[in-house]
Amino acid sequence: xxxxxxxxxxxxxxxxxxxxxxxxxxxxxxxxxxxxxxxxxxxxxxxxxxxxxxxxxxxxxxxxxxxxxxxxxxxxxxxxxxxxxxxxxxxxxxxxxxxxxxxxxxxxxxxxxxxxxxxxxxxxxxxxxxxxxxxxxxxxxxxxxxxxxxxxxxxxxxxxxxxxxxxxxxxxxxxxxxxxxxxxxxxxxxxxxxxxxxxxxxxxxxxxxxxxxxxxxxxxxxxxxxxxxxxxxxxxxxxxxxxxxxxxxxxxxxxxxxxxxxxxxxxxxxxxxxxxxxxxxxxxxxxxxxxxxxxxxxxxxxxxxxxxxxxxxxxxxxxxxxxxxxxxxxxxxxxxxxxxxxxxxxxxxxxxxxxxxxxxxxxxxxxxxxxxxxxxxxxxxxxxxxxxxxxxxxxxxxxxxxxxxxxxxxxxxxxxxxxxxxxxxxxxxxxxxxxxxxxxxxxxxxxxxxxxxxxxxxxxxxxxxxxxxxxxxxxxxxxxxxxxxxxxxxxxxxxxxxxxxxxxxxxxxxxxxxxxxxxxxxxxxxxxxxxxxxxxxxxxxxxxxxxxxxxxxxxxxxxxxxxxxxxxxxxxxxxxxxxxxxxxxxxxxxxxxxxxxxxxxxxxxxxxxxxxxxxxxxxxxxxxxxxxxxxxxxxxxxxxxxxxxxxxxxxxxxxxxxxxxxxxxxxxxxxxxxxxxxxxxxxxxxxxxxxxxxxxxxxxxxxxxxxxxxxxxxxxxxxxxxxxxxxxxxxxxxxxxxxxxxxxxxxxxxxxxxxxxxxxxxxxxxxxxxxxxxxxxxxxxxxxxxxxxxxxxxxxxxxxxxxxxxxxxxxxxxxxxxxxxxxxxxxxxxxxxx
RNA sequence: GCUCCAGUGGCGGAAUCGGUAGACGCGUCGGACUUAAAAUCCGAUCGGGGCUCAACCUCGGUGCCAGUUCAAGUCUGGCCUGGAGCACCA
Numbered sequence: 001x002x003x004x005x006x007x008x009x010x011x012x013x014x015x016x017x018x019x020x021x022x023x024x025x026x027x028x029x030x031x032x033x034x035x036x037x038x039x040x041x042x043x044x045x046x047x048x049x050x051x052x053x054x055x056x057x058x059x060x061x062x063x064x065x066x067x068x069x070x071x072x073x074x075x076x077x078x079x080x081x082x083x084x085x086x087x088x089x090x091x092x093x094x095x096x097x098x099x100x101x102x103x104x105x106x107x108x109x110x111x112x113x114x115x116x117x118x119x120x121x122x123x124x125x126x127x128x129x130x131x132x133x134x135x136x137x138x139x140x141x142x143x144x145x146x147x148x149x150x151x152x153x154x155x156x157x158x159x160x161x162x163x164x165x166x167x168x169x170x171x172x173x174x175x176x177x178x179x180x181x182x183x184x185x186x187x188x189x190x191x192x193x194x195x196x197x198x199x200x201x202x203x204x205x206x207x208x209x210x211x212x213x214x215x216x217x218x219x220x221x222x223x224x225x226x227x228x229x230x231x232x233x234x235x236x237x238x239x240x241x242x243x244x245x246x247x248x249x250x251x252x253x254x255x256x257x258x259x260x261x262x263x264x265x266x267x268x269x270x271x272x273x274x275x276x277x278x279x280x281x282x283x284x285x286x287x288x289x290x291x292x293x294x295x296x297x298x299x300x301x302x303x304x305x306x307x308x309x310x311x312x313x314x315x316x317x318x319x320x321x322x323x324x325x326x327x328x329x330x331x332x333x334x335x336x337x338x339x340x341x342x343x344x345x346x347x348x349x350x351x352x353x354x355x356x357x358x359x360x361x362x363x364x365x366x367x368x369x370x371x372x373x374x375x376x377x378x379x380x381x382x383x384x385x386x387x388x389x390x391x392x393x394x395x396x397x398x399x400x401x402x403x404x405x406x407x408x409x410x411x412x413x414x415x416x417x418x419x420x421x422x423x424x425x426x427x428x429x430x431x432x433x434x435x436x437x438x439x440x441x442x443x444x445x446x447x448x449x450x451x452x453x454x455x456x457x458x459x460x461x462x463x464x465x466x467x468x469x470x471x472x473x474x475x476x477x478x479x480x481x482x483x484x485x486x487x488x489x490x491x492x493x494x495x496x497x498x499x500x501x502x503x504x505x506x507x508x509x510x511x512x513x514x515x516x517x518x519x520x521x522x523x524x525x526x527x528x529x530x531x532x533x534x535x536x537x538x539x540x541x542x543x544x545x546x547x548x549x550x551x552x553x554x555x556x557x558x559x560x561x562x563x564x565x566x567x568x569x570x571x572x573x574x575x576x577x578x579x580x581x582x583x584x585x586x587x588x589x590x591x592x593x594x595x596x597x598x599x600x601x602x603x604x605x606x607x608x609x610x611x612x613x614x615x616x617x618x619x620x621x622x623x624x625x626x627x628x629x630x631x632x633x634x635x636x637x638x639x640x641x642x643x644x645x646x647x648x649x650x651x652x653x654x655x656x657x658x659x660x661x662x663x664x665x666x667x668x669x670x671x672x673x674x675x676x677x678x679x680x681x682x683x684x685x686x687x688x689x690x691x692x693x694x695x696x697x698x699x700x701x702x703x704x705x706x707x708x709x710x711x712x713x714x715x716x717x718x719x720x721x722x723x724x725x726x727x728x729x730x731x732x733x734x735x736x737x738x739x740x741x742x743x744x745x746x747x748x749x750x751x752x753x754x755x756x757x758x759x760x761x762x763x764x765x766x767x768x769x770x771x772x773x774x775x776x777x778x779x780x781x782x783x784x785x786x787x788x789x790x791x792x793x794x795x796x797x798x799x800x801x802x803x804x805x806x807x808x809x810x811x812x813x814x815x816x817x818x819x820x821x822x823x824x825x826x827x828x829x830x831x832x833x834x
Numbered sequence: 835g836c837u838c839c840a841g842u843g844g845c846g847g848a849a850u851c852g853g854u855a856g857a858c859g860c861g862u863c864g865g866a867c868u869u870a871a872a873a874u875c876c877g878a879u880c881g882g883g884g885c886u887c888a889a890c891c892u893c894g895g896u897g898c899c900a901g902u903u904c905a906a907g908u909c910u911g912g913c914c915u916g917g918a919g920c921a922c923c924a
Contacts, residue, residue, distance in 0.1 A: 215918075215919080222838090223919090223920075225920085225923065227924090249924080251924060264924090301922085332922080332924075336924080337924065341922095348924070349835085350922055422924095423923095424923055545919075546919085616846050616859080626846080628861075629846080629859080631860090633859095639874090693848085693858085696858080696859085697857065697858035697859070711875095775854075777854050779853080781904075782853090782906095784854055819904085820904060822853090822904050824853060828853055828905095831904090832904050832905095
């Protein structure tokens with residue numbers, strides 16, 4: 001065995017061997033229990049970054065650990081390869097997005113292999129390949145048949161820089177998630193998926209996800225935004241055309257209904273013209289035109305002063321008989337609730353600000369039980385806390401929580417309202433006016449209208465005869481061959497849908513395809529999907545907390561309802577890894593603080609990179625990259641290598657089981673114990689929340705313990721060699737999921753058969769994993785005063801005696817009264833004195 | 835504004851159930867080996883006080899203030915700071 005550690009040499013060799021022998025192929029049929037470990041698949045942007053390295057290393061270690069524990073592990077990889085960057089790159093360099101994507105996939109595949117990841121490459125998928133997007137289109141058709149895909153004219157988010165519409169989830173702070181430019185509203189006819197049909201079950205089933213962090217679950221719950229309240233319909237008294245009509249409002253505060261002093265409709269409210277008097281028409285039209293011009297970001301800014309104009313008409317409050325005026329104001333949102341708000345300025349901060357500005361009346365209807373609030377005209381803000389009702393007729397004196405129910409019940413009985421559950425979640429807009437995506441498989445017939453493309457005509461291929469240099473429209477529209485087609489129903493002329501699907505559709509089902517990646521007859525075989533899914537451990541970035549993870553949950557539920565699979569949640573356990581930072585901020589090209597994985601592989605090897613990326617922080621927390629830390633990990637691997645290499649002649653792989661009492665020498669017994677403690681600790685640390693940072697500290701502790709043991713030996717007898725072999729081979733096995741190449745090389749150099757990665761995980765003996773003597777901690781009044789080495793088997797009474805007979809304790813308790821003594825078995829004695 | 839997460843040495847972080855705070859590493863300092871360097875190895879490293887120094891002794895210490903308990907980094911209540919998500923959602 002070579003004395004020196006040459007990672008570059010070793011790593012290339014084993015990567016080749018693993019590839020040639022198909023070391024990581026996963027059979028579908030196996031007697032072993034299944035385990036599905038999955039990393040979020042990458043977008044082929046060009047090169048791996050450290051975030052990828054962290055993500056894939058974490059999942060790889062989990063996959064290898066589970067395999068060693070006897071599972072049949074599915075650990076696949078693929079490419080989320082449709083999307084705008086490819087198209088933009090193509091436009092910039094005059095190339096083709098496909099070429100650009102293929103080149104990136106090739107390069108990044110090479111890098112993934114250099115990292116020593118145990119993927120089953122036979123299951124690789126790329127969402128931009130026709131053999132994949134054929135099935136994306138097929139799934140769209142299933143959703144269409146089920147009534148879950150529909151087209152409608154709506155105000156949608158438009159990103160001018162990307163030249164396409166965006167889903168609500170892709171608008172962050174009023175800006176495009178990808179290019180950060182300000183999003184505008186446009187009225188367009190677009191395709192939507194009815195995710196709102198699943199709002200309730202998506203929310204409820206979060207409770208089933210015990211293996212997800214609360215942060216992600218609350219983010220999803222907030223996004224779905226369920227609230228309970230009531231719809232009230234207020235009759236209009238003076239509509240200019242004399243029509244009898246109602247204005248319905250949604251409120252979560254039915255208890256404040258007696259305090260209404262005006263009503264607001266959104267500028268885009270559908271009946272606004274009917275509710276405007278001729279005298280107010282000009283001002284209202286002007287206000288609406290202004291609102292239309294405003295960007296979303298301005299419109300939604302909470303600190304912008306409230307504005308509005310009166311419509312001139314009035315409603316009657318059926319609870320009080322009072323009349324109140326109608327206004328339009330842009331703080332009412334047309335997409336939420338009914339698009340109209342009952343305004344109770346005394347008990348809502350927004351209404352309060354608006355009423356103050358326009359001198360609208362204030363009427364108190366809730367006050368704290370124990371004090372008076374005074375005239376609302378003197379308040380600085382609305383009173384929004386709970387209390388008892390006043391000025392509310394028959395409901396006076398009732399606490400406001402009970403009043404919510406009682407008042408709504410009265411409205412139901414009298415026929416002008418009902419209970420209502422409201423969600424903030426909107427339907428998922430999936431049309432994109434871009435080229436590099438899966439075409440929406442729909443045609444528009446001059447006679448028959450919208451027609452889905454028949455399944456046997458799939459895939460609808462992306463045209464290749466397009467001009468990528470066009471500005472202001474999708475390149476797909478430049479294809480001379482794509483647009484015109486025939487109607488599948490009447491055979492007459494039809495035009496194809498020119499929009500492609502949001503790439504998040506492609507990534508909403510890829511984890512299903514891995515179960516049956518090469519199937520060219522079906523999307524996936526139902527039995528195979530039911531066997532492998534749900535994913536046992538999903539690992540990826542927190543940035544997908546809402547987008548990808550919510551969409552995938554929706555897809556799984558929808559496909560279950562289409563009869564394609566039998567489970568209702570795709571990801572049983574979710575690990576959201578933290579970001580990789582350098583000098584305290586996120587690695588990014590613009591900040592110039594990136595570290596190139598290639599350089600690390602070249603200078604230190606993949607094993608060092610893997611070890612380091614796991615070592616310094618728990619996986620869920622942000623990780624601060626440090627060059628000194630890499631160096632430290634490299635030194636540690638050298639230290640491990642030296643330990644094995646210098647002892648190679650004394651190590652046998654054929655180790656009989658060593659039981660308690662088999663060894664004669666105390667130091668050998670101690671080393672044996674340390675090995676068992678390490679096995680137990682490392683196994684538990686990986687099993688509980690994947691605490692790889694402490695796993696690695698335990699590698700170091702065991703390595704230190706073996707070096708310490710060795711420093712006391714000048715020659716080795718048979719017992720020494722036995723215990724040394726056990727210690728070193730255990731260390732190698734424990735490290736094999738992380739230092740995948742080093743341990744494989746050492747295994748072979750020591751004469752091992754096959755691969756260390758096919759060996760069983762180490763087992764520990766509970767009796768050997770604890771020491772025979774313990775440190776008895778003696779406290780006085782809860783403060784540690786002495787530590788005594790005692791035999792483990794001591795009774796509580798004996799522990800107490802030992803403690804009290806300690807010289808230190810005697811001197812500190814002298815002259816004081818012992819009030820009480822608490823004995824914690826095998827741990828400590830606390831003496832309470834006065 | 836609402837929701838969630840976090841706060842421990844110079845730094846990253848450790849500490850099943852409430853039971854020895856600071857494992858392991860990085861950095862720093864000191865030493866060994868060497869002609870020298872690299873590599874490697876050994877030792878020290880929370881703060882205050884006592885002792886000529888050291889061993890040792892002692893007090894304080896996990897963002898802040900209270901509380902529960904024999905005992906609190908850990909539990910409860912209230913704050914402060916940082917991060918993330920949502921946000922004129924009625």
